[in-house]
Amino acid sequence: MEKHVVVIYPHPDDESFGAAGSIAKFRDQGVPVTYLCGTLGEMGRNMGNPTYANRETLSVIRKEELMNACKVLDIELKMLGYRDKTLEFENRNEVAANLKQIMEEIGPSLVITHYPEHAVHPDHDALGAAAIEAVRLMDVEHRPVVWAQAITNDYHEVLGKPDIRNDISDFFEKKTEAIFCHDSQASGILSQFKHIDKLESEIQEDIKERFSMEEFYTWKFED
Amino acid sequence: MKPIEIEKVQAVLDGFTNKSVYVHLETTNGAYASHLNDQAYNVGAYIRNANVVFNQAKLVGNGKVYRAGLKMEMGWIYAEGLTDWIMHEDTKLLLAGHDREGRLMVSLEISETPFSY
Numbered sequence: 236m237e238k239h240v241v242v243i244y245p246h247p248d249d250e251s252f253g254a255a256g257s258i259a260k261f262r263d264q265g266v267p268v269t270y271l272c273g274t275l276g277e278m279g280r281n282m283g284n285p286t287y288a289n290r291e292t293l294s295v296i297r298k299e300e301l302m303n304a305c306k307v308l309d310i311e312l313k314m315l316g317y318r319d320k321t322l323e324f325e326n327r328n329e330v331a332a333n334l335k336q337i338m339e340e341i342g343p344s345l346v347i348t349h350y351p352e353h354a355v356h357p358d359h360d361a362l363g364a365a366a367i368e369a370v371r372l373m374d375v376e377h378r379p380v381v382w383a384q385a386i387t388n389d390y391h392e393v394l395g396k397p398d399i400r401n402d403i404s405d406f407f408e409k410k411t412e413a414i415f416c417h418d419s420q421a422s423g424i425l426s427q428f429k430h431i432d433k434l435e436s437e438i439q440e441d442i443k444e445r446f447s448m449e450e451f452y453t454w455k456f457e458d
Numbered sequence: 459m460k461p462i463e464i465e466k467v468q469a470v471l472d473g474f475t476n477k478s479v480y481v482h483l484e485t486t487n488g489a490y491a492s493h494l495n496d497q498a499y500n501v502g503a504y505i506r507n508a509n510v511v512f513n514q515a516k517l518v519g520n521g522k523v524y525r526a527g528l529k530m531e532m533g534w535i536y537a538e539g540l541t542d543w544i545m546h547e548d549t550k551l552l553l554a555g556h557d558r559e560g561r562l563m564v565s566l567e568i569s570e571t572p573f574s575y
């Protein structure tokens with residue numbers, strides 16, 4: 236059993252769409268989980284549908300949504316205070332040092348983050364790389380295991396089959412509940428599954444199929 | 459935000475002329491455009507808290523979608539596709555254009571005090 240799991244993603248909602256099922260599974264086993272959330276998604280373009288947020292209120296709304304999702308998932312939340320869309324421009328070593336310090340206080344046995352260069356959003360790639368660098372900087376005997384999540388359309392072909400495939404069907408409702416905490420974002424993101432020729436029930440099935448398997452690659456450190 | 463009311467917004471814009479103001483100007487089609495559609499391109503730009511003075515400001519449109527042009531001593535600030543407005547914290551003018559799913563596509567904001575950073 237894991238001792239403590241640390242999840243490192245840049246945006247409020249990455250934890251819910253990406254790993255809520257695995258997180259719920261860990262919490263079900265009594266494993267403590269801490270989410271280090273990089274930014275408040277200040278520059279997101281989903282403003283709710285119909286629109287109720289604006290560029291200046293979005294961060295306040297998303298912070299509230301993030302806290303609610305973490306409550307639903309029953310996990311500890313630490314907000315890192317970086318700014319949306321800027322992580323790739325920050326000094327990688329400074330971000331890694333910051334993450335390393337926080338992780339040394341927590342002492343995780345497992346870290347979940349994005350797979351650098353295969354995570355679509357520049358913030359995902361940059362924070363994933365910094366998180367992996369932070370773990371690499373630790374003494375080999377103290378390093379937690381790292382699960383890296385790729386989300387490109389072709390990651391199976393490019394990276395091969397992920398070694399960690401978590402079927403989270405049993406926790407699907409929890410995951411959905413966490414996703415819908417992010418109300419300002421969820422409708423915009425889930426609308427990509429809506430097609431005119433599809434029935435509501437088919438859309439539900441699509442979403443279920445897309446979100447019931449959470450896949451990760453165990454990171455192999457070279458030194 | 460609410461649909462742009464041209465007289466009201468024009469009056470607010472006029473109130474900012476010849477003052478030192480902070481501008482947020484942005485356009486985006488999202489970080490996932492080419493992820494969701496491989497024919498699409500990711501483009502976007504923003505500048506936050508540019509400290510400028512403009513001496514002329516005008517909003518022009520067809521009653522639904524508007525363009526804003528702010529004339530400075532040495533150049534222009536321009537935004538197209540603006541549909542909605544609101545006064546944020548009573549003093550900050552927010553203008554934005556949204557697509558039919560409510561996603562922000564363009565934003566022009568003006569304030570005498572800096573926007574949060």
Ligand SMILES: [Zn+2]
Nearest residue numbers: 245246249356
């Ligand atoms: Zn994200």
